[in-house]
Amino acid sequence: MENTQTTDRTETHDTISSEKVDGTAVYGRDGDQIGSVHHLMIGKRDGQVRHAVVSYGGFLGMGEDYFPLPWSELTYDERRGGYIVDRDIAQLKDGPRYQRDREPSWDRSYDDQLTSYYGVRLM
Template identity: 80%
Template sequence: MDNIQTMDRNETQDTISSEKVDGTAVYGRDGEKIGSVHHLMIGKRDGKVRHAVVSYGGFLGMGEDYFPLPWGELTYNEDHGGYVVNRDVEQLKGGPRYSRGQEPTWDRSYDQQVSGYYGKL
């Protein structure tokens, strides 16, 4: 019964708790695992998820790179049990990214840089 109640609180037909999204695997278009959702960036005023920050590489949090992706880039795939992006690792590596402790200033300019790279302006 506790599992059903937890499911009810964390996920419905139309919504999902950020607790369930963090750590979810992200796969490239080739089906290979790219990384996992590290965290989400949410608009303070409109409450919309703007970006999913995907962690890639590293070991136990050391040496990871973080790739912010426009939320619309991710599609949940039940077969994979995670999100799929229509990109590959090389495309991610060519785009905006940062290392632990080097987080960018999440301002309008950075948002446009991320969105522009993925053609989401």
């Protein structure tokens, strides 16, 4: 007898594949869509997601700004099927960001700049 039930191996109740996170909408506290998750930065040694890099603006990848947010800043909203950030776009624009051809050094100093701006600590 063949099992006709399929299992979605990219998402469970407690985990999700990074493939499904990339492109997920990100909304500000006002409910407006800010952008979408472009990629995640993951600690090589501890495996913890450190930052979600959110893309904003631009067209077909041109002129986009990227906002690295500490992962703890994002909360998944099942109703929206996206992440909520308790910030607005003005706060993001005043914080650390970069353009595609100017990616920062992802070193301790940059981590400190991010965590200082958002008032959080990395795990």
